[in-house]
Amino acid sequence: MLRRFVEADVDHLFSLHNDPDVMQFLNGGKRTSRGEIEREYREHFAGDGYWAATEKAAGDFLGWFGFHPAGNRGAGEFELGYRLRSSAWGQGYATEGSRALIHKGFTEMGARRVFAETMAVNLASRRVMEKAGLICVRTFHEDWSDPIGGAEYGEVEYALTKVAWEQREAEGRPWTPARTGTASSPD
Secondary structure, eight states: EEEEEOOTTHHHHHHHOOHHHHHHHHHHHHHHHHHHHHHHHIIIITTTTEEEEEEEETTOEEEEEEEEEOTTTTTTTTEEEEEOOGGTTTHHHHHHHHHHHHHHHHHSOOEEEEEEEEETTTTHHHHHHHTTTTTEEEEEEEOOOOTTTTGGGOEEEOOOOOHHHHHHHHHTOSOOOOOOOOOOOOO
């Protein structure tokens, strides 16, 4: 279930963002200070575009999803992101939440294109993007001041247009595109 963040979620975010497995492809698994988490909460999570993911039955915090206009991309471009506790991997939460936000974006929020990015070596996240219906559209390289392992292989962007999503929905085609040889995901 996706819900708005509340102040009590700062503790959950602190735990999530200090799990080295979760942060491996984001900062190399380095610890994040409580102050940094509190700043991120105020600047991002307390506003629009971010949702806490919770387990339906017990309400346990699983992680978060981000879905918001990408200001540097132009009107109708929305960026999808997610970060889930490693204990929630392999249970379908990342795909389910991503699909729900893609649907909401195309039907309620005026999205014309949804995209997500990750490191090229993050095969698990790439597979979630594929299962959510996004297609790999490019590989690119960033100039990182403190690169982490795998950065030399670049980043990838996956995307889905509203037209392609509507066509897939109208035809009743499955969400998952043809397998591209990626490893299994945390979803």
